[in-house]
Amino acid sequence: MASMEENFPRGGIQKKPAEGKTPKPKLEKDNLFDVRYFLTAFPLLSLTCQDTHSMVFFLLSQALSEGMLLLGCIKEVTDYELAVSLPNGLSGFVPVTQISDAYGKLLTKQVAQGELLEELNSLPDMFSPGTLVRCIVTSIEKGDDGRRSVKLSIDPKKVNKGLNSTALAAGMLLSGSVMSVEDHGYLIDIGVTGTHAFLPNQKAKTYIKALKKGPDLKIGQNLNCLIVEVKNEGRVVCLSVDRSEVAASIATERQNWTLSNLLPGLVVKARVQKLAPLGMKLTFLSYFTGIVDFMHMDPEKSMSYSPDQVVRACVLSVHPTSRVVRLTLLPSFLHAGGAPRQLPGQRMGAVLEEATVKAFYKQFGAVFELDDGTLAFARLKHLSKTRKSFKPGAFKEGYKHKCRIIDYSLMDEMCIVSLKHQIIEAQFLQYQDIHTGDVVQGKVLSLKPIGMQVKVADGIRGLVPSLHLSDVILKQPEKKYNIGDEVKCRVLECNPEGKKLILTLKKSLVQSKLPVLSNYEDAKPGLITHGFVVCAREFGCIMKFYNDVKGLVPKNELGSEPISCPDKVFYEGQVLKVMVLKCEPQQERLLLSFKLTSKPGPEDKWKCTPKEKQEIVDVKICKKKDNGLEVSILEDEDNVVAWIPMLHLSDFVATSKLLWQSLQEGDVLPRVMYLSDKGENIHVFLIRKSAVISAVQEEQVVRSFSEIQPGMLLTGYVRNVMPFGVFVEFPFGVTGLAPKVSMSDKFVTDTKDHFVVGQTVIAKVMSIDEEKQRVLLNLKVSECSSGDSAAESFALLNQYFKELKEIKDLLKRDPSICELVPGKRVHLIVQDVREDGSALFSGSPATGWTVTATRYHLGDKKIARGEKRKALILHVDALKCEVYVSLREELLKQKPKRVKNSQHSAVVQHITEHFAVASLLETAQLAAVPIACHFNDTFRFDSEKLRVGQTVSVTLKAVKENHHGVLLAVQGPAKKNVFVRVRNESETALEEMLPAVKHSLSPGDLVTGTVKSVKPTHVTVAIDDKLTGSIHASRILDEVPIGSFPTSTLKTGQKVTARVIGGRDVNTHRCLPITHPHLTQSYNMLKNWLEVEVGPDIRGRVPLLLLSPNTKVLKHPEKVFKNGQAISATVTGTDASGTNLCLSLTGIPSLEQGTISVGMVMKVTPHTGLTIALPGGKTGKVSIFHLNDTYTEDPLGNFKVGKIVRSVIVFLVPSSYKTSALTCNLFSFRLNPKINSKVEDIEIESIKDVKKGQLVRGYVKSISPSGVFVGSCPPPSTHFHLLQEAKPKKRKISPADENDSGIEVYYREEEEDDQEEEAAKKKSKVRSLEENLSLKGPPVLLFQLKKRTKKEKELEKQKKEKELCKVEAALMDPSRQPQSADDFDRLVLGSPNSSILWLQYMAFHLQATEIEKARAVAERALKTISFREEQEKLNVWVALLNLENMYGTEETLMKVFERAVQYNEPLKVFQHLCDIYASSEKYKQAEELYQTMLKRFRQEKSVWLKYASFLLKQGQAEATHRLLERALKALPTKEHVDVISKFAQLEFHSGDTEHARALFESTLSSYPKRTDVWSIYMDIMIKHGSQKEVRDIFERVIHLSLAPKKMKFFFKRYLDYEKKFGTAESVLAVKRAALEYVETKSSLADT
Secondary structure: OHEEEEEEEOOOOOOOHHOOOOOOOOOOOOOOOOOOOHHHOOOOOOOOOOOOOOOOOOOOHHOOOOEEEEEEHHHHOOOOEEEEEHHHOOEEEEEEOOOHOOOOOOOOHHHHHHHOOOOOOOOHHOOOOOOOEEEEEEEEEOOOOOOEEEEEOOOOHHOOOOOHHHOOOOOOEEEEEEEEEOEEEEEEEEEOOOOOOEHHHHHEEEEHHHOOOOOOOOOEEEEEEEEEEEEEOOOOEEEEHHHHHHHHHHHHHHHHOOOOOOOOEEEEEEEEEEEEEEEEEEEEEEEEEEEEHHOOOOOOOOOOOOOOOEEEEEEEEEOOOOOEEEEEEHHHHOOOOOOOOOOOOHHHOOOEEEEEEEEEEEEOOOEEEEOOOOOOEEEEEHHOOOOOOHEEEEHHHEEEEEEEEEEEOOOOOOOEEEEEEHOOOOOOOOOHHHHOOEEEEEEEEEOOEEEEEEEEOOEEEEEEEEHHOOOOOOOOOOHOOOOEEEEEEEEEEEEEOOOOEEEEOOOOHHOOOOOOHHHHHOOOOOOOOEEEEEEOOOOOOEEEEEOEEEEEEEEHOOOOOOOOOOOHHHHOOOOEEEEEEEEEEEEEEEEEOOOOOOOOOOOHHHHHHHHHHHHHEEEEEEEEEEOOEEEEEOOOOOEEEEEEEEHHOOOHEEEEEEEEHOOOOOOOEEEEEEEEEOOOOOOEEOOOOOHHHHHOOOOOOOOOHHOOOOOEEEEEEEEEEEEEEEEEEEEEOOEEEOOOOOOOOOOOHHHOOOOOOOEEEEEEEEEEEEEOOOOHHHHHHHHOOOOOHHHHHHHHHHHHHHHHHHHHHHHOOOOEEEEOOOOOEEEOOOOOOOOOOEEEEHHHHOOOOEEEEHHHHHHHOOOOOOOOOEEEEEEEEEOOOOEEEEEOHHOOOOOOOOOOOEEEEEEEEEEOOOOEEEEEEOOOOEEEEOOOOOOOOOOOOOOOOOOOOOEEEEEEEEOOOOOOOOOEEOOOOOOOOOOOOOHHHHHHHHOOOOOOOOOOOOOOOEEEEEEEEEOOOOEEEEEHHHHEEEEEEHHHOOOOOOOOOOHOOOOOOOOEEEEOOOOOOOOOOOOOOOOOOOOOOOOOOOOOOEEEOOOOOOOOEEEEHHHHOOOHHHHHHHOOOOOOEEEOOOEEEEEEOOEEEEEEOOOOOOOOOOOOEEEEEEEEEEEOOOEEEEEHHOOOEEEHHHOOOOOOOOOOOOOOOOOEEEEEEEEEEEOOOHHHHHEEEOOHHOOOOOOOOOOOOOOOOOOHHOOOOOOOOOOEEEEEEOEEEEEEEOOOOEEEEOOOOOOOOOOEEOOOOOOOOOOEEOOEEEEEEEEHHHHHHHHHHHHOOOOOOOOOOOOOEOOOOOOOOOOHHHHHHHHHHHHHHHHHHHHOOOOOOOOOHHHHHHHHHHHOHHHHHHHHHHHHHHHHHHHHHHHHHHHHHHHHHHOOOHHHHHHHHHHHHHHHHHOOHHHHHHHHHHHHHHHHHHHHHHHHHHHHHHHOOOOOHHHHHHHHHHOOOOOHHHHHHHHHHHHHOOOHHHHHHHHHHHHHHHHOHHHHHHHHHHHHOOOOOOOOOOHHHHHHHHHHHHOOOOOOEEEEEEEHHHHOHHHHHHHHHHHHHHOOOHHHHHHHHHHHEEEEEEHHHOHHHHHHHHHHHHHHHHHHHHHHHHH
């Protein structure tokens, strides 16, 4: 019964007999299709009745048991184990002892003998990551941290234990392992007792070639074997590992598979039995049942599965007891022997801003959809910081979260992500993230004799060798370090492949600011860096750096004094500063010196002449370097060489960079001053900062620490910015610290936001610590400023523009810079319009510059690419080569006129780092306004920053435009632009009076005072030293002219007489006077109303639409109404709160039929029209037909919410209606009757106005089966909507039928054909509106359109058929060459695998210089060509590499190259790219690529030979000789003879003939019996050598003691040569020698 059950399984879960039962842990009731079926079947995906969406990730590990068969994918290979990725995000490992029996025996033998065995290969030599393997669980162990360790085996004896010899059948696919290597093939261990499996060489050839792991298979190598033939009842089996045969294999019923021997990895044809939201149930091999969870359904087909559908599936796992089978439908697994999709390297560790929740399972985690459409899973513990802080509500479907990819499950082709903040923000996630020289924080894990183990991050551990635990050698490190201590280390070496991380704790290395030396290429002569001593001997010291870079300090370079015993002076591990003298990267040789300073030079001369230290000198630039200028001082006999750091060129950091960029070698730089000597360098330091030079000249400096006194103001520059404060350096080397608390008057969050290195600052000395030689400084503007902020800010601005002029003079070499001046109008062409609304321009004056206009500066103008526009230059940034322009009308219409040094209102147009460009409201002239009021004033909160479009008050300081096209100004007293008024400005002006002032004044008293400040709405008056009063604007003049500014009549400092009219208590400050009864005063603009003051306590608001009937005024009211301006208004009521008056500047609004009124667009309804706001709180509606006089494609396109429009009221809703809606129209001939319009139509009020024969204009209304309905202008009493025509049809009117409700109309056929074309165009437009529009009202117009005759249709049909025949005949012609892309598409459709066609297609596009299309064709080819056609695909890859090399960039070429290496044999791709570089004469790139190849393919002799050929073609014979030495070191000994021989041949053809002969001679002296080498030598000498030399070689060969067969070959060669080149005697001599040899041999044989 049991055997029947096995041979004829019923499917599903069968109950086992009682004796065979095994106790199983009780699991929760999971149900997808059948409860019993899912008890252990679906460990990842379990459904319960209560929660149908729970995904159980960890239940897989609970369901895992010893003996479970799984399909896994190798993730990593190390010397002692294989890391294997398992389904559902699990992972396991295969120890080196669980590979196979034969491999285990070899391991045991090697351990017993204690020496390496040749036949035993390491795991990396046999296994590659990404390979699928069948494995069996041998044990599951739980570690201390709660993590489970799954131990696996790939031993065929364990994996195939369910198979026996009788069950084997042809076509079966199973695991095998190489047992031994035979002459004609391999004996394979398939784990079946009594069966011998043999793999012939011919069946393994292609597999070995594709594997690239050597010329043959190795013992222990795991194979995916296909049974080809079964002999002797299963005792002998013939196998194949050919990839194409394995991939085509499929498990069938004939192959005798049963539930007891079913193997993972089998591809089967299955039928869908049942579907559920989270998976499906399949039947396969007729009787078996299996499950597919949602993670293993094909994502592209997941929605299209249906019951009874036949699909291909791959077995994933088989449970040992329940025999539950789980399958996958992922495409990567549907061909046996395939490989799962890998995650691109750059994706690992990537942070994704938005990942969308696809599903959430409350006990286990959530599935997300990433930005590229792939799925990812986050375990529950990775969804929040702690379980308590977890909120399930945040993971509903569709919610978005920020996450980071932390792993990739190969078997699920799915990323594993984490939402934990500390993981997302983590600096290091994997070893690849750590770079040599990085400073890292770590935690001490353990202390061992070899060193300290440090945990850098989760899963990243490093070792600090005992030598590197401290700057000195520690004998008892446990006293200094405890387990759990936080330590700061530096990375000495990082090897991600081997997960090796070496760290150092030496403070001098960790804190070193010198460059990190991590490779020999970076070791440039003159480089100074830190290294540590690894060896001190009599010959000198060996120093070591990062990445195992080593160098020698010879004995004579150890110090200025000779050192006899270096080992006594220097100790191992000592950190020292060294200088590179010489480096040979290829030989990895590095020569170093401890002598960091050169011989006494020019600095000493400076020291001898202290008077000259303060001299201002001119210098000439000798050399430009990245960080400064090397200069020679002019008018100096000694020709002193000095150094100006880049940041010392100017007081402004940006200007320093620009000046450095502008200067060229040979330029003269004036006004430079000596700064200091630096002992370590050969240069004298100079400075060109004007503020520092001025301070030195005025003797406001300290020359030594002893001169410093608290309270001093010193000018210096920022040396360094640290989190705790700023280090400031002063001339003559004194340095001080400004702590964070003393840096700014504002709160300092990040010091880097306030100051930058190199910035000029003025510092106040706070305190001095003489013992520690420390100075504490204060950089607060309030402490360091003189108090006159306007003068200081103007001085800064003036200095900035002065320096800019010097730079501009230097840049005159570039003619475009002279033409690009702010304020100049230029004509530019629109290049592009960006997504953010800004635009790019190009034009003749700005060639090579990036010209930009922001969205604000485009104004309301609609621009398109290619248009020519007039623009005004706002600012020219020479450093970034950017020009900022404006197209705003108010700037382009500027009228320059003479302006006075007085206050002006200006609008900010552009903001730079140091100043803002503003335009004066009166003249639109540009003025530069400084942003900072002091050197130290560098930080502003967002609320304090100026904004483009903001109106500011400025005081002009320079009224003539300077060389930069702008006036110079400073911000006036009204610096802050107040938008929302909380209390009166006059009140805020008095807030400075903190103490209450007692006085004897009472209302009515006359007082005399001095005007203290003048504000737009009030004037502050100082009555005496302690008492201040305020005069409101309405109390200044008796008669106030409308539009005047009352406060402008008074000036600061003016004496005035005033009467006290009131007062307030201390809490609310002083009272303000009662206002003039008829005066109103504009206060501020806020959104849609003007706020005015009638008096200090009476305020009002004027709505925007009641400001003016002029729409231009309403668009920009801020230009007409200024703060403090007197206006006259009409009171219309009070607002809802009763605190403000409602005012109008246009009188009481009245809306009647026919009135022309202003309005503001409130709402735009597509296909319907506009809703507009009218004065007085009313609203009106404008139909889509009443927007324009003529037809437009997009009638609503010009109308945006907030736009000001003029409208005519054509219809009033009766008062019985609750809504106050009006019907309006915007026809220009109605709004402006005086304007002469081309439209000369009579308005039709009713049907009576229509007369016979009259020509009128109408609008297409709708289209119906009966015809086209056209309407004319409707009577006001009807709701009749009209759509306009771009070309109105003229029509003749026939008498109306009384019974009909309309007028029948016929088109009059005109001579112009364009009417028919127009009608055809409009037809589709009108039809789209047909559903939205409904006809109401009687006037209906009917059109009748002309139809084509039957004969015309027939003729057209025949014409089309003839044209089609011609095209078909042309296509049938076999000799026809493809002429178009369509032709090529047809060809590649017929032969999709022909690379020659695809390459011709690419060439076709390249001839037309359509590079992108050629790229696209190449990508298509790579997707289309079958994966079996490897050479065809490689041809396309090579073509694509060629294309990128010729037309792309280095970056695009590298991207294609990296992809090509992934998809092809890497060696071939490398070689092709080398050939491409060589043919395009890119020798440097070819050289670098060959160096990479030599590291990656050391064992490939073809690489060495190809490089040698390349070098010889370049004429580098010496380099070729060195290369041969390296090749012989890298290659196995058995290859040496061949390599030397090939090198010699290359030398003969391209290099040194003598050297080639020497190579042959030395080889033949070592291997005299190598007949192949003799033969090659002969051939080459016959071609290149003399006859004597050739005969000498033949004579040597025929006297060798070789086998008779080989000797016969050489004699024959000799004889042929003499017959061809010799004489009869020489031929006879050869025959004689041959005869002698034969006789000698025969005589020897006789004896």
